[in-house]
Amino acid sequence: MQVAIVKYQEEKQTLRKAIEMCEGLKDLKRGDRVLVKPNVVAAGSRKIPPHGMTTSPEVMTELLSILKDLGCDRITIGEGAIVLKELKLDTNRAMVWSGLQPVAERFGARVCDFNEGNFEEIELLGNEIEVSKEVFETDFFINVPVLKTHNQSVVSLALKNLKGCLSFKSKKKFHKMGLDDMIAHLGRRIPNHLVIIDGIYALERGPLLGSSLTVPHRFDLIVAGTDILAVDMVGAEILGYSIDDVPHLKRYGELSGREVRLEDIEILGERLEDVRQPLEWTLAWSQHILDEAGITGIHFPAPGISLCSGCGYTLFVGCANFALNAKGRKFDKVYICAGKDIEPRADAKDVVLLGQCAIEKNREYKDALKVKGCPPKSGEVTKCLEQLRAIG
Template sequence: MANASVSMVKVTDVYESLQECLKLSEGLAGLNTNDRILIKPNIVSWDFDLPFPPYGVVTTSVVLNALVRILAEHGFRNLTIGEGALPGLSPDGDAVYEALGYKKLQERYGVKLVDFNQEEFVAIDYGDGFKLDIAKQALEADKIINVPVLKTHNQARVSLGIKNLKGCLNKKSKQYCHGVGDEELSRTFPRIIDKLPVALTIIDGLYTLEKGPGPTGKAFRKDLLIASRDPFACDLVGAAILGYPAKDVAHLINYAKSHGRSLELADYEVKGESVADHQEYVTYDWEWSEKDTGPAGFEKRGITGLAIRKYDSSLCTGCSVQYNPMLILLSSAFKGQPFPNIEVVSGKQQLAAKDFDNTVLFGKCACHLNKNNPNIKKAIPIWGCPPVLGKFVEVLAKEKINCDYNEYVRFRHYLFSRYKESEGFNLADWSVK
């Protein structure tokens, strides 16, 4: 429903606060108890091998639990939780659902659990030659309740409700959304929602995340819930809370243009908490050297002989998740001496430059794009979709660039150790009691 109100509630008790948020937004008004309802959380990835801080990355289980309980109390019985996390980087969806406590929701309320990556996808024609393969379960739902996280995104600035629906695509279509030109990220994924019956968006703002969307960003406790039957208005408010006017977010601009919507927050009714009271800028991007030779931290350490070209929106999510670990591994190889004149390129549009003795091609797309690049003196292809970190270490070792995988393991432990329960970070928020 266009221009439906947006509600925002400060969380005290999650169940009570979500009830209030839904009441203010009339969030259940568009649902029928006979509807087949799909609940779409945000599960980017999960890891059972190394410490994985889910704060601000993954939808909290306490919010999912409260939502399912409320729906059950209102007579809704045909409920499904479905997600398509990053294939190849996440364990089997069933194992992740077990870890998040969703099996208890299955036992208590009969909720079906679906891993889109294990199910059927249907080719959908959006017109103008734009086609995507969407999870059949999402298309067949009568209504979708979208439950994203309140976080930033290093390619899209913010990752909220509209962006969260990218999890309904198969791997090939997710990659297609990270294209160039008319297929650029901010132009592609905002169209996904047009073929999906999204009836309600609930932004889980118990935590928020800077430099998202993965665990390498830094999370903060926020304790907000934002809900609306208008998905665009909900994202508009979420972006404002993160400190981003809609006019500064490309995919919101593109959505507004194609749907005739206003980008002015003042044109939408917000009930409950005031946006101004909770608005705080959360940085979305990583600092890079002015000469595009690597992260600012590399420059401060005095790392030379190495030019890592900054990622762009054509870098698919799989490679994006592996990108920061790649930086940690390269950093571990620095022993005070310059690197042997190396350039690192990635994504679908970065072309290797002249004057480098070695060119690391990070990921399948960069390998294909630069296959016949005459500028390359010696190519070091790191194949994979996305590349495997162990293989990255192995390939570079043959070039006498010795990365220390243990340094990455230590980094992962560091990421996890940043969060203390005494400061409001509680892993129990990803469990169901």
């Protein structure tokens, strides 16, 4: 198992060097259908550059240029970004925000929105899971995640990036059935011919740019190889995490029936110890928004891995908009619950249940303020929080 680590330099063909080192395109044939899966998880604010949250136009430009040079004319860029009509979020917006839409147009690559259908059903842990057919119909699959930490999966690299190939419905099932296990099982079913981690920027306390917790750092690294576990392990190590720190990597190793140790991976190019820059990850989701606004007495425990990404996004926005107008207010023992696992503490005076999962989990709280929806709308989350009685 070989994994290349190369320092990224603009217009110096460093991606080409990384791919050559790990012989990442040796099985690609002229005329093959190529599917490139970047990480373009969602569109963000126009005021914030997408650094570290989505795969960069720089890496995609160099990759598509290499593929064109090799005679590949049937290139598809596939992604299924978060869709929230209320916030005007969809794959198209995410592709534009990330800067990848112009790259696709420049190289004549087709963009496939995985949310739009044409799925193949596969069974994972007794669940029917819908995966875009594109994934199985391509000749060559290239997985291009970003080097980032993630509040639900510690790191989000190539294995986690595969979740973007699912239908929205199946993504929700992943959170219900156990995110780490499902990611590992999905990874066993999708053939990855080449994995390239875009580490031009690395994201600390990811995944959501716009949160004050989340910080992009310029790393200028490319990590590439053909073994998804080995590449993810090296990416995680750069961020300061071993395979034992990342449950979905560990599980994938177990399912593969091989005990992969870092020492078994031949690292080419840069030395790992020279490029390792540990970054923090945190489970925190929205409590810090309230704390930073000086709002006291409202407890919003991190919902953990059971919260779907769409729900996480709307709660974050809904909570941030509430905090804007409630700066410095005092409340008394308010508990906000979201996701499938969180219950209010016994001493709660007011309970807020956000989303269908929290409502079902806490049926006995008849007097709770509730926002229905799966996911709930951010505007309704804000309105609901505005009904809370302040004590100061």
